[in-house]
Amino acid sequence: MATEHRVAGHLGVAAEDYDRAITALIPSYDRMLATIVRWLTGHLPAGGLVVDLGAGTGALSAAILDAFPDVRVQLVDVDPSMLEVAAARCAAHSGRAELRRGLFADSIPPCHAVVASLALHHLRSDDDRQDLYRRVFGSLEPGGIVAVGDLFVYEEGLERDGMFQAWYEHMSRHGIDRVEADGHFGQWAQEDRYVSLRDELELMASVGFRRPECFWRDGGIAVVGAFKDAA
Numbered sequence: 395m396a397t398e399h400r401v402a403g404h405l406g407v408a409a410e411d412y413d414r415a416i417t418a419l420i421p422s423y424d425r426m427l428a429t430i431v432r433w434l435t436g437h438l439p440a441g442g443l444v445v446d447l448g449a450g451t452g453a454l455s456a457a458i459l460d461a462f463p464d465v466r467v468q469l470v471d472v473d474p475s476m477l478e479v480a481a482a483r484c485a486a487h488s489g490r491a492e493l494r495r496g497l498f499a500d501s502i503p504p505c506h507a508v509v510a511s512l513a514l515h516h517l518r519s520d521d522d523r524q525d526l527y528r529r530v531f532g533s534l535e536p537g538g539i540v541a542v543g544d545l546f547v548y549e550e551g552l553e554r555d556g557m558f559q560a561w562y563e564h565m566s567r568h569g570i571d572r573v574e575a576d577g578h579f580g581q582w583a584q585e586d587r588y589v590s591l592r593d594e595l596e597l598m599a600s601v602g603f604r605r606p607e608c609f610w611r612d613g614g615i616a617v618v619g620a621f622k623d624a625a
Contacts, residue, residue, distance in 0.1 A: 412451050412476070418568035419578065420512065421561060422612040426543040429610040429617045430509055431457050437539045437621070440464040442506035445533070447498060447526075448513025452480030452491075454543075458509070459487040468492045468503065498526055502533035511543040515586045520597065523589070528601040534622040540598070541609065541619035546591040557614035594618055 417423050431454075438444065442465050446455045449469035458467055469484070469491065471477050477493050484491035498517060502508065508530045517523050530540050548554040558579075565575045589597075591608060595618060598606035603620035610617045 412479070413453060416512075418570060419565065420545075420615065421564040422615050423512075425610075425612065426615055426617055427454050427457055427511060430454060430511065430541045430543050431461050433541050433609050433617070433619060434458065434462070434507055434509075434539065437537065438462055438465050438506050441466065443468060443503065444507040444509060445470065445502055445505045447502075447508065447510040448516070449480055449493075450476045450511075450513070452483040454509060454511045455480065455491065456483050456487070459484060459490055466490045466492070468494060468505075470494050470496045470500070472497055498522070502529050504535060505533055506535050506538045508534065508538075508540045509542070512545070514542055514544050515588055518587055520589070520593070523594075524597050524600060527598055527603070531601045531603060531622060536622060537624040538622045539619060540603070540622075541617060542594075543615070543617045545588050545614050546594055546611075546616050546618070547588045547614045548590050560613045588614075591616055591618065 434444070444455075444458055444465060444467045446458070446467055446469050449455050449471045450473075452469055455467045455469045458465065467484075467490065469477065469480050471480070472495060474495060477495060481493055498514075514523065514526070517526065527540075534540065547557050562572060562575055565578075566572070570578075591611070595606045595608070598618070598620050602622075604623060606618065606620035608616055608618050
């Protein structure tokens with residue numbers, strides 16, 4: 395993420411309204427977060443550190459802190475307004491939640507898991523994504539896990555058409571008509587870059603992760619991940 399990303403301009407909502415808006419805009423959002431949390435089970439030692447890249451309002455981090463009471467989470471985001479909301483959300487976990495304003499290009503501390511939700515599509519090229527995964531791989535302790543929830547769609551074809559049709563239908567069920575949805579898609583296209591699930595798994599494999607896989611998928615939204623081999 396070479397430039398600062400501000401949610402107010404990108405989604406057209408204030409940071410404090412993000413959580414209400416995101417479930418109307420993104421299909422299966424809550425299921426995506428729950429899947430990431432579930433896949434961390436059994437892979438985090440007591441006192442272990444999870445790094446949440448593009449943490450936003452802290453929904454994923456808070457779910458991790460709730461599920462694993464002896465784990466620490468570092469929330470990284472470039473948008474100070476989002477971090478302010480995240481700070482309030484994670485206040486009950488004082489001492490286990492660290493907020494850091496930063497970019498994807500910044501260094502990642504040694505950790506036991508790296509997670510991201512609806513964040514990596516802001517990276518503008520395959521080279522940027524590959525570089526991030528390379529640094530994630532280097533930061534993970536042996537046996538560590540990376541788990542990423544995001545939108546993975548084809549560049550063209552019937553598969554892409556079907557995914558976007560399902561996306562339109564989800565928005566419609568939440569009171570967003572096609573004209574408004576097209577407005578959102580046009581705005582997001584200025585910053586977002588979606589890749590296919592196949593290409594994402596290949597990028598993970600290219601930096602050293604063995605057996606990257608899709609943990610869960612519902613149309614265009616999915617959770618992908620991989621484990622770093624134990625020493």
